[in-house]
Amino acid sequence: MKKILEVKDLHISFHTFAGEVQAIRGVDFDLYEGETLAIVGESGSGKSVTTKSIMRLLPEGNSEIKSGEILFNGENLATASEKKMQKIRGKDISMIFQDPMTSLNPTMTIGKQIMEPLRKHRNLNKSEATKRAIKLLDLVGIPKPETRLKQYPHQFSGGMRQRVVIAIALACAPKVLIADEPTTALDVTIQGQILDLMKELQKKIETSIIFITHDLGVVANVADRVAVMYGGKIVEVGTVDEIFYNPQHPYTWGLISSMPSLDTQDEELYVIPGTPPDLLHPPKGDAFAPRNEYAMKIDREEQPPMFKVSDTHYAATWLLHPNAPKVEPPLVVQERQAKFHASLKGGK
């Protein structure tokens, strides 16, 4: 498969009155053509900052890309000029935001907002753009597109607004679509519809998607590969099956154990103890060590490198070092791993 986007050793800091907040501390990942990569992690882990930096949407003045590369089409977006970025935004890379109530302009008709990228990037004239906009609304499943085009955002429901946002994002058939919690503000039934729609459209226009969410259920539904972020780093990355059935990092274990399944009965839910690291003073060793019951001495001394589990699966935990003691993951995870190994033996 062809790589469409490469992020290499990205470091991003915010300069605040309190000092330098190292929000991203060395992130590496690749995005392949036509795949969906989900990025998961708790608030403040750096998922939104990473993706906003790809679009160069971080606030000017107090944010800084310290080092690293974002390679897209052989070009380094980390150092690209604003003029260059304006040509890329909305055309080659576009974004869907979390809250459809605030990401649309309330004073402009839906039609005008959909036509904006078409006229700017594709240089279509008004009637061509209108035709295309009607097609797009139809594509995202909005009935009566001709009349809807002339309406304002407040005349749409939350789910319909998110469809409009998707239509805008897809207007120029981007190569990369970044979806930052696109369904978090929506109801379960609507969420399902939007996820189905995104998958269907992805096939039609062959775009790659970076999907940010903290809902593991949604990840299981949409992702081909998953990257787990913690404290400004990717701590584990693998295919969706590898992450859900054979997780290796204790943080991933914690995430999976803290969600009740429909069979969870009366037992207490697992809680990851402690609080996320203070990135104003990032720890010397593994950022997760203070909350990790499996932490060893080395975890407090040195940051773990990415250990290879399989060709597609890597995790940054010292537990994978050949000299590390064998530990028993939580019961829920053991059950999942047992299933995973059974299916591997079954020749799947």
Added chain:
Amino acid sequence: MAEKLLEVKNLKQYFNIGKPKEVRAVDDISFDIYKGETLGLVGESGCGKSTTGRSLIRLYNATGGEVLYNGVNVHGKKSRSELKTFNQKMQMIFQDPYASLNPRMKVSDIIAEGIDIHGLAKSSKERTEKVHRLLETVGLNREHANRYPHEFSGGQRQRIGIARALAVEPEFIIADEPISALDVSIQAQVVNLLKKLQKERGLTYLFIAHDLSMVKYISDRIGVMYFGKLVELAPAEDLYRNPMHPYTQSLLSAIPLPDPEYERTRTRKTYHPEDHQYAEGEDVKMREISPGHFVLCSEKEFEQYNTNYNHL
């Protein structure tokens, strides 16, 4: 069966009455809440679940129907002292911990507001002690008492909201989407806390949410709402095993689970209200399909549901 704490009879909550924009947010629903249980209320946004919660605690004046708390009607004309007793027994935890705490009040004053109003502390020393004990109950430190809300994270703020609700020693707490605004790992903390407090203090909860796996985990019984109507009410296990109403089925089929294998094979059902094809004047009401399991249906549907139910 346990003692009834709250009886809701034909509750109606309309807005813009008599105007063209009349909204029937809650349209003739009835249910009971038993002492010490957790009743979950689920449904999509706009289905009236929050309005129901707010009408129960008299944040809205009900348009029709009754809410009996320990046999006494919550609504209707009341003297100040009568209202006070109700307010002490019933408390609410709100969805957004950023909006529900006054940013200009210290945490100690936020928590102690109820204590002051109800005169539950005889001296300022007792008041401080109570605040400290409450903070510790919800897993915060006593040092937090002198801080302001903006100094806390979302999960911590929600704990402050819980401490405030507990301050007046209520019997019944309405939790309106208390975890929706929180991270997954923090959600588990808050849910564990609510469960622990229920065990220790014998609290009764009405838990309003749209995260169905969390609702199932915390609730004893669950009510499903659709467009102002209660369409199904059943013990939690039973509802998930034998969802009868087509809307409940569509809702359950939409829950995303952290299991890629299941997600690949799931079939999502959609609900079309017009499929019911109720005839004019047909008696559509809650019917009991098995002990404690009620479904909103017509006579004809009831027979059909009955045969389906026995199959399972």
